[in-house]
Amino acid sequence: MRHGKKRSLQNRFTSWQNSTLNSLARSLLIYQSIKTTTRKAKAVRPLVEKLIRLAKSNTLSAKRRAFSILKDHSLVSALFKDIGPRFTKTQSGFTRIIPLGKRRGDDAEMSILELTEIKKKEIKKHKKEKEARPEEETGKAAPKEKPIEEKKQEAPGGVAVKEKPPITKKPAKNSSAA
Numbered sequence: 129m130r131h132g133k134k135r136s137l138q139n140r141f142t143s144w145q146n147s148t149l150n151s152l153a154r155s156l157l158i159y160q161s162i163k164t165t166t167r168k169a170k171a172v173r174p175l176v177e178k179l180i181r182l183a184k185s186n187t188l189s190a191k192r193r194a195f196s197i198l199k200d201h202s203l204v205s206a207l208f209k210d211i212g213p214r215f216t217k218t219q220s221g222f223t224r225i226i227p228l229g230k231r232r233g234d235d236a237e238m239s240i241l242e243l244t245e246i247k248k249k250e251i252k253k254h255k256k257e258k259e260a261r262p263e264e265e266t267g268k269a270a271p272k273e274k275p276i277e278e279k280k281q282e283a284p285g286g287v288a289v290k291e292k293p294p295i296t297k298k299p300a301k302n303s304s305a306a
Contacts, residue, residue, distance in 0.1 A: 138171065149175055152241075154198055156223070157207055161242035169225045169241040180222045183212025214245040 138145055152172040155162050157179070164172075179197065182190040186208055195204050215222050221244060228238040 138167065150197055150199070153179060154200065154203060156241060156243070157198070157203060157211060160246050161240060163228070163238065163240050165231075166225065166227065166237040166239040169239050172241065173223050173225070177220065177222050179207060180211060180215055183207045184215060186212060210247070211243070214247065218244075 138148070140148065148168070149172050152162065152164060152168060153175050156172070156176055175197070179194055182194050191204055191208060194207060195201065198204055198207070224242060224244050226240040226242070228240060230236065231238050
């Protein structure tokens, strides 16, 4: 009988399943929103909620328990410094699953798993600064630069003719063996 066993078995060995869940939890904490199958999202949700509950307590033993799952010191510190304090007001419901539909290749149900309190990272885009045009500074139109033209020769009579590149002949291959 399966009393008290609520795990979603995903046709994997236990070690593979634990690795998959830990990897998904790490990705969710790094990117704060991931696209995965609905079944995996439902399986990793309790693990992520447990990690966030640990981050809310902010004790040394909680950090050690989180490290045993995440295996990354920088991610544990980010969890306890950034993600945990965001959820101090709420008791549960730290993640949400948004259904997307079926995947084209194998018809698997896809969804987005994300944290409910998403802190969007500020992305600074460096725009190319427009060079100041002389007409903007002085109010006068600047002379336009002439485009680079091909060499032209003037034929007798004043007509311009484009110069053709010299023709080089490739050596002929001898079909007879010497």
